[in-house]
Amino acid sequence: MPPSRRRFLRNAASAGLALPAFAQTGLSPNDRVQIATIGIGGMGFGDTRNALKDPGVELVAVCDLYTGRLERAKELFGDGIATTRDYREILARPDVDAVIIATPDHWHVPIAKEALKAKKDVYLQKPMVHKISEGKGLIEEVQRGKQILQVGSQYVTSSIYKKAREIIQSGQIGQLTMVEAWLDRNTATGAWQYTVPPDAGPETVDWDRFLGSAPKRPFDATRFFRWRNYNDYGTGLAGDLYVHLLSGLHFATNSKGPSSVYSTGGLRYWKDGRDVPDVMLALFDYPESPEHPAFNLALRVNFKSGVPDERFGFRFCGTEGSFTTSYDTLEMVRTPDESAPGYTIGTFTKATQEAFLKDYNEKYPEMVRQNRGRVVENSEYKASEGYSAHVAHHEAFMSAVRTRKPVVEDAVFGFRAAGPALLCNESYYKKSILYWDPAEMQQART
Numbered sequence: 001m002p003p004s005r006r007r008f009l010r011n012a013a014s015a016g017l018a019l020p021a022f023a024q025t026g027l028s029p030n031d032r033v034q035i036a037t038i039g040i041g042g043m044g045f046g047d048t049r050n051a052l053k054d055p056g057v058e059l060v061a062v063c064d065l066y067t068g069r070l071e072r073a074k075e076l077f078g079d080g081i082a083t084t085r086d087y088r089e090i091l092a093r094p095d096v097d098a099v100i101i102a103t104p105d106h107w108h109v110p111i112a113k114e115a116l117k118a119k120k121d122v123y124l125q126k127p128m129v130h131k132i133s134e135g136k137g138l139i140e141e142v143q144r145g146k147q148i149l150q151v152g153s154q155y156v157t158s159s160i161y162k163k164a165r166e167i168i169q170s171g172q173i174g175q176l177t178m179v180e181a182w183l184d185r186n187t188a189t190g191a192w193q194y195t196v197p198p199d200a201g202p203e204t205v206d207w208d209r210f211l212g213s214a215p216k217r218p219f220d221a222t223r224f225f226r227w228r229n230y231n232d233y234g235t236g237l238a239g240d241l242y243v244h245l246l247s248g249l250h251f252a253t254n255s256k257g258p259s260s261v262y263s264t265g266g267l268r269y270w271k272d273g274r275d276v277p278d279v280m281l282a283l284f285d286y287p288e289s290p291e292h293p294a295f296n297l298a299l300r301v302n303f304k305s306g307v308p309d310e311r312f313g314f315r316f317c318g319t320e321g322s323f324t325t326s327y328d329t330l331e332m333v334r335t336p337d338e339s340a341p342g343y344t345i346g347t348f349t350k351a352t353q354e355a356f357l358k359d360y361n362e363k364y365p366e367m368v369r370q371n372r373g374r375v376v377e378n379s380e381y382k383a384s385e386g387y388s389a390h391v392a393h394h395e396a397f398m399s400a401v402r403t404r405k406p407v408v409e410d411a412v413f414g415f416r417a418a419g420p421a422l423l424c425n426e427s428y429y430k431k432s433i434l435y436w437d438p439a440e441m442q443q444a445r446t
């Protein structure tokens with residue numbers, strides 16, 4: 001049982017107070033987890049619903065800065081939940097074991113650090129940090145205490161990436177040489193033009209609290225509801241979306257990260273006042289490590305890509321096969337490594353060709369002398385019907401909260417994805433190659 005709850009139960013019992021819900025049920029206190037959500041917008045609602053799929057989880061409070069969402073939370077989760085605009089009130093509650101933090105990116109680290117200090121377990125939405133400089137401080141805060149912190153890139157728990165990891169680690173596609181990944185969108189909401197509610201105003205929105213450490217400016221509903229479009233609060237395409245791709249890749253390859261990045265792109269279509277690009281491409285060098293051979297990675301996100309629906313995928317290329325993934329499928333083609341080098345002799349004289357072939361056929365007597373077109377396996381893996389990586393990721397978190405065993409996507413894992421992703425933004429703005437030390441998790445000179 002988390003220490004805070006143990007302490008609370010002891011204090012409550014000695015003070016003769018009514019015990020909380022979990023203490024009155026047939027469930028063992030260890031099975032029962034009381035949560036609160038801080039930042040209950042699009043993802044906060046999704047995360048809360050997914051966490052509540054576990055019958056042992058109870059929502060006790062939510063925090064948000066827009067009144068409409070606090071009211072909506074009561075509509076959805078019942079009048080019994082407490083609501084507040086001040087996350088510190090949530091952290092001060094002894095009946096909260098764990099918090100989901102799904103605020104805009106600039107609030108991730110400040111709230112997560114305070115939550116850890118308040119002895120709450122933390123499900124922290126990605127990207128773990130808003131700035132590279134915040135990474136080590138949060139890792140240290142986690143290491144100082146005994147709390148669980150899991151970052152919310154659900155691909156790390158996805159059955160598709162488990163399959164990808166299994167294929168790579170077992171050598172089924174030979175030696176990994178290159179990986180590409182893409183995310184194509186074509187709609188206004190896909191490009192972060194989220195709806196601004198008609199009642200948005202200084203009365204319903206706590207603008208000053210939203211700004212936090214961001215530069216002060218007058219109330220602006222567009223900035224509040226479409227914060228992803230501004231570097232002051234969001235992290236652009238790289239922080240929002242590359243982070244998912246890097247998390248999935250690092251899990252599948254067991255990698256600590258790249259040694260260099262170069263990113264380019266531009267604001268090609270959604271010129272609505274945003275200060276982040278809507279097309280971004282990045283190239284990464286992954287150095288040889290005990291976990292994997294050196295390979296290259298190419299990522300791209302395009303918010304005006306001419307496709308009818310969102311397309312997301314990875315292609316892993318190895319010396320003996322390749323596979324592509326989407327949200328819920330993995331298709332693999334395996335082809336044997338060449339057993340003979342083949343030849344290109346058509347431009348040589350007849351006599352030279354004959355002499356070459358005599359020699360070649362003696363040297364490579366096997367039937368297979370060239371590899372072109374040979375496929376030894378063509379297979380498809382599908383996630384089971386109704387499978388949700390989001391739900392699975394919450395299950396992983398709750399399991400860690402109950403067992404106190406470490407999570408895969410801890411703060412170090414989260415920063416190993418967020419650090420290089422945010423370096424892409426710096427590379428984009430500086431128009432230069434930047435270097436990263438994946439072991440030390442910091443920018444390097446070369």
Ligand SMILES: NC(=O)c1ccc[n+]([C@@H]2O[C@H](COP(=O)([O-])OP(=O)(O)OC[C@H]3O[C@@H](n4cnc5c(N)ncnc54)[C@H](O)[C@@H]3O)[C@@H](O)[C@H]2O)c1
Binds near residue numbers: 041210
């Ligand atoms: N894992 C995923 O697939 C996934 C998907 C979407 C979003 N996300 C992440 O979730 C986070 C939230 O994104 P979203 O799309 O839900 O944004 P959103 O704008 O819909 O919701 C954010 C909410 O946070 C509230 N908020 C802002 N500052 C706050 C503060 N200091 N205290 C309390 N509440 C505060 C806002 O009022 C808003 O309702 C982001 O970090 C994003 O990267 C992850």
